[in-house]
Amino acid sequence: MFIGHFAVALGAKKYAPQVSLGALFLACQLADLVWPNFVLLGLESFAIDPGNTAMTPLHFSYYPYSHSLVAMSLWAALFAALYALLRRGRVRPAVLLGAVVLSHWFLDVLTHRPDMPLAAGESARIGFGLWNFPVAAVSVEAAMFAVGALVYLRQTQAVDRQGQLGLWALLVLLAGVYAANVAAPPPPSAAAVTWSAQAMWLFVAWAFWVDRHRAPRSAA
Numbered sequence: 001m002f003i004g005h006f007a008v009a010l011g012a013k014k015y016a017p018q019v020s021l022g023a024l025f026l027a028c029q030l031a032d033l034v035w036p037n038f039v040l041l042g043l044e045s046f047a048i049d050p051g052n053t054a055m056t057p058l059h060f061s062y063y064p065y066s067h068s069l070v071a072m073s074l075w076a077a078l079f080a081a082l083y084a085l086l087r088r089g090r091v092r093p094a095v096l097l098g099a100v101v102l103s104h105w106f107l108d109v110l111t112h113r114p115d116m117p118l119a120a121g122e123s124a125r126i127g128f129g130l131w132n133f134p135v136a137a138v139s140v141e142a143a144m145f146a147v148g149a150l151v152y153l154r155q156t157q158a159v160d161r162q163g164q165l166g167l168w169a170l171l172v173l174l175a176g177v178y179a180a181n182v183a184a185p186p187p188p189s190a191a192a193v194t195w196s197a198q199a200m201w202l203f204v205a206w207a208f209w210v211d212r213h214r215a216p217r218s219a220a
């Protein structure tokens with residue numbers, strides 16, 4: 001899943017207006033942000049395997065530290081604790097951020113074939129394989145993204161032009177990257193996948209920036 005994760009972050013703004021969209025993006029994508037680094041460190045692995053599912057040419061052979069239920073529960077707890085520590089007393093938004101981190105696992109389980117580990121080692125792996133049904137998969141993600149974007153737009157208003165144009169550019173680019181991913185031929189190499197995955201950090205930085213140019217919409 002790709003833009004569906006961002007949809008959760010955008011929608012979560014409704015329940016934690018004081019949390020930056022950047023922090024929410026970091027939470028929803030934490031698993032996919034640490035993943036390429038674990039691959040580069042040799043802790044996790046994947047291979048290019050066209051047809052692995054109808055929608056991804058990647059075979060996720062081993063990724064328990066970034067994508068298992070146990071590890072992601074720990075990541076979620078750690079993320080929430082760190083936020084609560086940095087923003088003293090803000091327990092509610094911290095818990096929400098933790099839930100957003102963990103939501104990544106459940107959404108990936110929906111789309112991946114049974115390659116999502118429950119724990120490290122030779123643990124059971126699950127996945128409902130929505131990626132084998134491209135029309136359904138794209139419909140689900142697009143609908144989620146539209147709802148998430150709408151919620152964020154209703155919760156916040158631009159305080160300047162950057163807040164308006166910056167947000168629309170971000171939303172359009174995210175949707176565009178997703179569309180390009182769906183349409184693109186298999187990547188040339190595993191290294192290309194790993195390094196392009198690092199580009200996701202850009203969206204986090206962008207979200208931090210754009211959120212500073214928007215304010216909670218005051219009830220009229």
Ligand SMILES: [Zn+2]
Pocket residue numbers: 001031032067104108
């Ligand atoms: Zn993922």
